[in-house]
Amino acid sequence: MGTAAYLWSVRSQMAQGLVITLEATGAGMAIALTVGLGIAVIRVLKLPGLSQVARFYILFFRNTPLLVQLYVWYYVLPQYGIVLSAFLVGVVGLGIQFSAYTAEVYRAGLEQVPRGQWEAGSALGLRTAAILRSIIIPQAFRPIVPGLGNYLISMFKDSAYLSVVTVFELLGTTEQLAASSFRYTALFTLLGVIYFSLSYPASVCVRVLERRAARGRQNALRS
Amino acid sequence: MLSDPNTFTSPPGRGAAVALEDVHKRYGEKVVLDGLSLTVASGEKVAIIGPSGSGKSTVLRCVMALEEPEKGRIHVGDNWIGFGSDRGDGSRRSRNAEIIKLRGAVGFVFQQFNLFPHMTALRNVSLALRRVRGINGTDAAALAEGALREVGLGDKLAAYPQQLSGGEQQRVAIARACVLQPQVMLFDEVTSALDPELVGEVLGVIRRLAEVGGMTMVIVTHEMEFARRIADRVIFMEKGSIVEEGSPERIFGDPIEVRTRQFLRAVSER
Amino acid sequence: MRLSPYVIHSALVGLYYTVIATVLSCCLAFPIAFIVGILRVSRSRTVRGCAMVYVEGIRGASPIVELYWAFFVLPLIGIRFPPLEVGVLVLGLVGGAYASEAVRGALLAVDRGQWEAGLSLSMSRSSTVLRIVLPQAIPTMLPIFQNVAIDMLKGTSLLSLVTVTELTRTANELGTVGVMSFSSGYGALLVIYFLLSLPIMAGMAKLEKYTARYQSKFVRRPRS
Numbered sequence: 001m002g003t004a005a006y007l008w009s010v011r012s013q014m015a016q017g018l019v020i021t022l023e024a025t026g027a028g029m030a031i032a033l034t035v036g037l038g039i040a041v042i043r044v045l046k047l048p049g050l051s052q053v054a055r056f057y058i059l060f061f062r063n064t065p066l067l068v069q070l071y072v073w074y075y076v077l078p079q080y081g082i083v084l085s086a087f088l089v090g091v092v093g094l095g096i097q098f099s100a101y102t103a104e105v106y107r108a109g110l111e112q113v114p115r116g117q118w119e120a121g122s123a124l125g126l127r128t129a130a131i132l133r134s135i136i137i138p139q140a141f142r143p144i145v146p147g148l149g150n151y152l153i154s155m156f157k158d159s160a161y162l163s164v165v166t167v168f169e170l171l172g173t174t175e176q177l178a179a180s181s182f183r184y185t186a187l188f189t190l191l192g193v194i195y196f197s198l199s200y201p202a203s204v205c206v207r208v209l210e211r212r213a214a215r216g217r218q219n220a221l222r223s
Numbered sequence: 224m225l226s227d228p229n230t231f232t233s234p235p236g237r238g239a240a241v242a243l244e245d246v247h248k249r250y251g252e253k254v255v256l257d258g259l260s261l262t263v264a265s266g267e268k269v270a271i272i273g274p275s276g277s278g279k280s281t282v283l284r285c286v287m288a289l290e291e292p293e294k295g296r297i298h299v300g301d302n303w304i305g306f307g308s309d310r311g312d313g314s315r316r317s318r319n320a321e322i323i324k325l326r327g328a329v330g331f332v333f334q335q336f337n338l339f340p341h342m343t344a345l346r347n348v349s350l351a352l353r354r355v356r357g358i359n360g361t362d363a364a365a366l367a368e369g370a371l372r373e374v375g376l377g378d379k380l381a382a383y384p385q386q387l388s389g390g391e392q393q394r395v396a397i398a399r400a401c402v403l404q405p406q407v408m409l410f411d412e413v414t415s416a417l418d419p420e421l422v423g424e425v426l427g428v429i430r431r432l433a434e435v436g437g438m439t440m441v442i443v444t445h446e447m448e449f450a451r452r453i454a455d456r457v458i459f460m461e462k463g464s465i466v467e468e469g470s471p472e473r474i475f476g477d478p479i480e481v482r483t484r485q486f487l488r489a490v491s492e493r
Numbered sequence: 494m495r496l497s498p499y500v501i502h503s504a505l506v507g508l509y510y511t512v513i514a515t516v517l518s519c520c521l522a523f524p525i526a527f528i529v530g531i532l533r534v535s536r537s538r539t540v541r542g543c544a545m546v547y548v549e550g551i552r553g554a555s556p557i558v559e560l561y562w563a564f565f566v567l568p569l570i571g572i573r574f575p576p577l578e579v580g581v582l583v584l585g586l587v588g589g590a591y592a593s594e595a596v597r598g599a600l601l602a603v604d605r606g607q608w609e610a611g612l613s614l615s616m617s618r619s620s621t622v623l624r625i626v627l628p629q630a631i632p633t634m635l636p637i638f639q640n641v642a643i644d645m646l647k648g649t650s651l652l653s654l655v656t657v658t659e660l661t662r663t664a665n666e667l668g669t670v671g672v673m674s675f676s677s678g679y680g681a682l683l684v685i686y687f688l689l690s691l692p693i694m695a696g697m698a699k700l701e702k703y704t705a706r707y708q709s710k711f712v713r714r715p716r717s
Contacts, residue, residue: 188565
């Protein structure tokens with residue numbers, strides 16, 4: 001069978017792998033966005049004790065390999081009675097790893113809101129939570145979107161790590177197909193093409209967003 | 224070095240020292256230079272005055288090819304570069320070489336000084352001697368030291384730009400440009416970024432340069448008194464064209480054009 | 494887990510390969526970063542384009558995919574390297590691509606006046622970049638370089654998947670053999686990687702302090 005014909009014949013498996021990849025990315029991002037926000041808020045509010053823990057959390061997960069983190073989740077969780085599917089373990093691993101990155105994006109976004117906004121909120125008698133919710137977070141929103149977008153794309157690419165904990169996303173599917181058909185070159189090249197054709201346009205979009213956010217900031221300062 | 228009257232005369236076979244020929248420059252929609260032509264004779268001191276946005280700085284920057292006009296020609300001595308439809312044939316590389324050669328004959332002093340912060344004053348001045356002219360380290364240092372003494376900074380050779388005042392930095396910048404012995408010196412509002420009490424020391428250096436004789440200078444400035452005193456010719460620009468030009472006595476004393484009068488009146492009312 | 498000579502020996506071998514792979518990858522990545530970063534601000538659109546293709550191509554997929562590709566496909570097209578070399582090559586190319594973005598960004602962030610001053614002295618563009626703009630860009634690049642160096646360290650764990658006996662693979666093997674329980678073993682491994690990252694951060698901090706004098710921020714407000 002010719003290369004093209006072969007690749008066409010495995011399209012449904014690859015498509016399935018892609019679906020798993022996208023689901024993992026989505027679920028992982030959901031975790032990263034929520035956990036990261038919590039960590040960021042802790043750091044911004046400078047809560048005693050918790051703040052240091054948060055700093056260490058971010059440093060620890062940024063400086064250690066995702067691969068090993070996934071192994072740890074895979075073996076440690078069952079020990080505490082948490083039995084999850086491989087997919088969910090992978091999603092937790094991805095989400096926690098990226099929460100360290102999203103926390104920093106949130107923090108940068110929150111910190112670039114001028115101090116005066118906090119003061120105005122307190123002067124109006126609002127409590128911290130309300131100030132955050134109604135005043136600070138809405139203003140922090142625009143500049144963080146490109147940053148978070150970049151990490152979404154990274155997570156999409158890093159979902160490939162899940163193949164190591166027996167999840168059959170794109171890379172896992174490709175390995176399996178290659179092992180039985182020996183068509184390594186065709187399959188892995190196709191794999192690269194799929195990742196590239198999804199991640200590159202997305203990163204171009206994010207760059208456009210970045211430029212717009214930068215311009216928006218300049219305009220705000222000018223007026 | 225600076226005080227040697229023979230150092231800055233232009234080569235024999237001169238035409239003009241600097242000329243712009245029908246130069247057009249746009250930034251997007253905005254027309255900055257509108258078919259501007261200007262000739263500066265060898266040894267002449269020309270002052271260009273005018274409101275902001277009139278294109279005065281752009282004129283200087285085009286001579287240096289720091290801006291590329293859409294159309295027109297820039298002459299420096301016997302060399303010229305064409306842009307747009309006046310662009311000659313010739314490879315990219317030969318054109319780059321032409322531009323570098325053109326720049327080698329012109330000295331430029333910036334409004335923002337643009338000294339190199341990671342080098343001492345001495346190295347700032349000697350850098351081009353070493354890298355462009357290929358002069359060896361010791362000779363280059365000696366020449367640089369001489370130039371810095373001429374501008375009154377002989378005791379600041381080892382200072383970094385951030386340790387110098389604005390006036391001192393600008394004087395280093397002038398030394399840096401002069402030490403290459405250009406045929407033409409261009410000054411782009413060189414005192415506009417200085418605190419008022421530092422302006423005098425810089426103007427003093429420029430005046431001495433002018434008095435030494437022979438050097439062609441084009442000075443874009445807001446310092447009207449200074450322009451009146453050292454310029455052979457004053458040019459008033461507005462909106463990308465030359466409105467009026469003539470001797471300082473005439474332009475400052477009795478300008479013909481209404482717009483010139485208006486500008487001078489607005490400036491003197493500061 | 495008993496620290497038998499076997500365990501200690503395996504751990505040391507693993508550590509050796511981890512460190513060597515990290516160092517070699519960095520040695521490849523940073524020179525590539527400078528070269529590619531400078532090429533990306535070239536006047537020639539062709540040069541810029543080629544450099545961009547390299548960077549965007551590498552960034553298109555994650556290193557684990559690229560490592561597998563290199564490991565499986567390169568031998569089939571005739572390029573046979575031992576696993577460590579393949580791994581270092583891939584990591585170095587990946588690190589070089591990401592670090593080149595830092596170089597490019599830092600070069601573009603240097604005040605335009607510095608470029609113009611260099612050009613006004615009739616220095617060539619390359620001379621201006623190397624002697625004037627690049628030294629001033631270095632402090633801006635360093636934080637990202639730190640991240641890339643740590644990414645190289647993290648990347649070496651991927652080499653365990655292509656039969657290199659660095660730390661992660663050592664942990665795999667010790668666990669499989671039964672000498673070590675997986676959960677505590679991998680947990681310890683995580684801590685080891687964290688500890689290994691600390692000297693990198695310390696080294697970079699030192700470098701940042703040393704190059705701080707190249708910052709051009711001072712020129713803004715001259716003292717009078």
